[in-house]
Amino acid sequence: MQEILQKAIQAVQESQIAYSKFITPNDTGATGGHQSGFHIAKNAWSLLFDEEGQKGSNKEKFVTINWQDNFETQSRFIYYGVGTRNEYRITRFQKGFPFLSEDNVGDLLILCKKANDYYEGFVLQTDDEMEEFFTAVNISANNTNQIIPSQFAETAENILLECFNRFIDNLKVDFPPTVQMALQARRCYNTANNLTAAGIRRNPDKQILEWVNAEFQLFRMVENSRYSHLIQTPFQDVEQLVKTANQILNRRKSRAGRSLEHHLDEIFRAFEVTYETQVITEGKKIPDFIFPGKEAYDNPKFDENKLIFLGAKTTCKDRWRQITSEADRIRTKHLFTLQQGVSKNQLREMTDQGVRLVVPKQNKFTFPEEFREQIFSLENFIGYVNQVQGK
Structure with missing residues (x-):
């Protein structure tokens, strides 16, 4: 897979425009929508068309996409502007297309414009690949779902x-x-x-x-x-x-x-909650956060139901397993992540292993709908800590 990663990095560096996003349940049709296909953020319209779509009419364009330098699809870029719709999508992939299944939720899609009607597409599937890609093109996991900047754009105050x-x-x-x-x-x-x-x-x-x-x-x-x-x-x-x-x-x-x-x-x-970081637990494991702290964790008389664990990982598609062996006294392992979207199968596996995700509130919609209630926002998690600590 390193070969695909390096090709993706090179394609971004040599492209006219490049875009990345985490694949969501909405893309794969897992949310029950009528339309599957990659949803593209409205702020990235220039990746697909020369002019921005206008409400009241649809527009489309047919292009060739070379996937992983392995096979090509004749796909359609479409803007839906009629009625209540206002969105961009990429549709029409050949039978057996391997990147729009439920298991692809949480993978990283990269699309690079090489010519007006020719694109290169890549899908990265592991945390290591994603983080190495982010490092190479100088973005963070939080800078996805938008055009990848070719250089630092001074847009801050x-x-x-x-x-x-x-x-x-x-x-x-x-x-x-x-x-x-x-x-x-x-x-x-x-x-x-x-x-x-x-x-x-x-x-x-x-x-x-x-x-x-x-x-x-x-x-x-x-x-x-x-x-x-x-x-x-x-x-x-x-x-x-x-x-x-x-x-x-x-x-x-x-x-x-x-x-x-x-x-x-x-x-x-x-929020003035009581906690400690980098507490050493069994086997010299070092969890990111323990609430209320080491003294309570090391005290066998302290109520285990009042101990809370939180790990922090930028992406978690496969690294979430690392936290399951930390802090043996705490059954539920909370994990804060910037990851956008994880497949239903992985969420079920996380639940079975006692892992509960904590994500920024605005990222919750990228996860399958039936799992969103059990995913904490950061505000939810802090409320839970305050409740346990009687604040």
Whole structure:
């Protein structure tokens, strides 16, 4: 599968326009809709057509899509604008098309425009592939369902960018640790948006996504500051080029995993819940969050029903299994993720293994409808913690 991943990365880098999204139940027809086929966000209309669709009429276009550099489909781009509909889709795939089944929910679709009527399509199916793709094209899991930017687009508030630039100008180290990056991103964002603890408590689901985006913007700015002069200088040999590229990619990977924990930490502080991070449990396992903390967990007399576990993973399509062996005293393992959509079969397996997902409120619609009630939003989860802790 590494070969497909590398082809997908190269296709994005060489395409006119590229787009990515997590495959949802709505795409596969699992929600019971009349139309299956990949739904494309309205803000990405330029991927499909030269002009934006207009309400009151439909429009369509037929193209060739080369999938995984393995086979082609003659597919249809269509905009539905008649009646109450206002959406873009890709339809018409040959019989036996392998990427629109229930098991594909949660996979990452990548579509690249190579010419006016010729596209390349890829589907990545594991967390490792997805995260390596995000790292290579310089986006995060939260930047899917939109056009992949060819370069950093300065769209944030001027005050936010000025704050970021001041931070970079005053750095005394080559590259700050993840915790410092996350902290500075929040400080700049909160200052630019006059955000207080009360504002965080009003909408924690929105705020954690905003912080994740802000921190990723800051990371890219620091990266450009540190490496722009280096890549503009001719390399002595291929070995030096590869060494530099690996250094950049490895730093991106190491950053992504921990920043989510740092932002969750700040959310829980704003709500004044009792918890600890990185508590060592059986077998020297280290869960991300234990509520109320290590002392209670280590006390055999403490009521196990009042112990709460929360893991944090950017994507969870197969990595969710890693948390099932952590914190043996706690039967239900809560897992916060930015993943958009998981198949019914995987959700059933998670439930059987005692895993309950926690996702940003706006991401819940990407999961099969019959499972949404059992998925917590971040606000739901904090309410549950407060209830258990009697607050």
